[in-house]
Amino acid sequence: MGLTVEQFKAFSDAEQLQTIKELNNSGNVETIINILTDMGMENLSVPLLGELGRAYNNNSNEKEAIKVLESIDEEYRDAVWYYRCAYAYGALVLDNSDGYTSNTMQQMLRLVDKGVRLATEAKLDDIKLYCFEVIDMCYLQMDFETCESDYPDLCSAYNEYVAEKKKKRKGVPRHRTITVQEIMATDDVWTINEPMYWTINIYGSYDDYIESAKPFTLEQRYLNAISWYFAEVNNGGHHQFFYNSTGIVWEDALAGLRLFKMDELADNLQSVIEYFGGSVPFDREERWNILKNWENEDELFDFLDKKDDVVYEYDGIYEDTFVHEHPELFVFDGTYKVPE
Known part of the structure; x- marks a missing residue:
């Protein structure tokens, strides 16, 4: 602006x-x-x-x-x-x-x-x-x-x-059956991702995160990670994504963007990871310390601003394309908990 x-x-x-x-x-x-x-x-x-x-x-x-x-x-x-x-x-x-x-x-x-x-x-x-x-x-x-x-x-x-x-966090149980037919009939990725969103734990350790994702396919885990990535970056940029608990999903978000053929966004996120030395800690406090102790903060924010713009201006395919091409990977039949 x-x-x-x-x-x-x-x-x-x-x-x-x-x-x-x-x-x-x-x-x-x-x-x-x-x-x-x-x-x-x-x-x-x-x-x-x-x-x-x-x-x-x-x-x-x-x-x-x-x-x-x-x-x-x-x-x-x-x-x-x-x-x-x-x-x-x-x-x-x-x-x-x-x-x-x-x-x-x-x-x-x-x-x-x-x-x-x-x-x-x-x-x-x-x-x-x-x-x-x-x-x-x-x-x-x-x-x-x-x-x-x-x-x-x-x-x-x-x-x-x-x-x-x-x-x-304990919540109330909700049963859902998500079929191939339902997936093909909707463009609303949220309805497909809802079981993962409420089940996969991004607020604890990385082991907690992986353990909580075991009921789902790897592709479902990636979909959830991409959803968190978009939500955070579109709200407050990559800095917010890594600063908040959501930063724990960065590796899955990157792998998901690549698998879902969203290559421009995958390359963009990969360049951010490389800027931080090729990897980012899954532990939130370690990420805090990296962001807060960065030697040249002005350079960091200038770099991240440019990477944010790539996401804001992206006009390619989105995750729903891959979901519709492989609906069998995103079916669900089970119970998860939602807030009261």
Whole structure:
């Protein structure tokens, strides 16, 4: 998007904010940072300052995010502000392997505590969940027993969140029979992939992932991996794909793209893997460390932006072509669990 600062200045406040949100949704974090910093922080409205802070968070520049967010007057600090600031401190905790008693960890917890309270009052359930995910991110470095004493209300709410996650993970059984005839009659790959989506575990170890995929054919496993790949890259680019739990499927996504004759996308993903040295860890924390400690972050984001564009602009065949050519590989007759 070739947007200049002068063009941006000509927009109304509402148009400026909407433009920034659209840029964020399309993964153009660098563009957001460039436009808003060129505007000058002193000229930015409170919502735009918040968006700049979010952009710095998404660009793994948490120190700048904190600087921007803490420039916002206290009267404008809502639940979203507390979440964004807590996320920045949480990322620093992770980067520095800070312990529970560190100033950074304690600041993160204070921010999450206030963010959860405000989100609860405002009935912003999504923001409350995001706050809890910051605790998830730092959990291994926390002394949770001490935390329960220091932040009893927060930890009680967090325990409820964990219990609800476990409940949803258990789910309710759903029986499906997917026949060759049904596969040939539909262009909706989701209906074919649904059993794999709810069954294959991408949130644990690689062994967990492989074990959970055993009820399915290799081609079904590949289809699920490709579905996750598209979902993440189209939402937040390759950086998000590798940063999130979905990065565990990269090898299957690559093999699937190749098998399904989506060669342009396979070559594109292969070049990303080669950029990282020819392989990417299946362990999420190891991937975090690689992304956060990359020597030249600007070069990394420039490279990944170009690779994202290949996916966004792709106009070749999709996975449904292979599925329709080999429907017998994607039949299913069994039971899987879906959230209540």
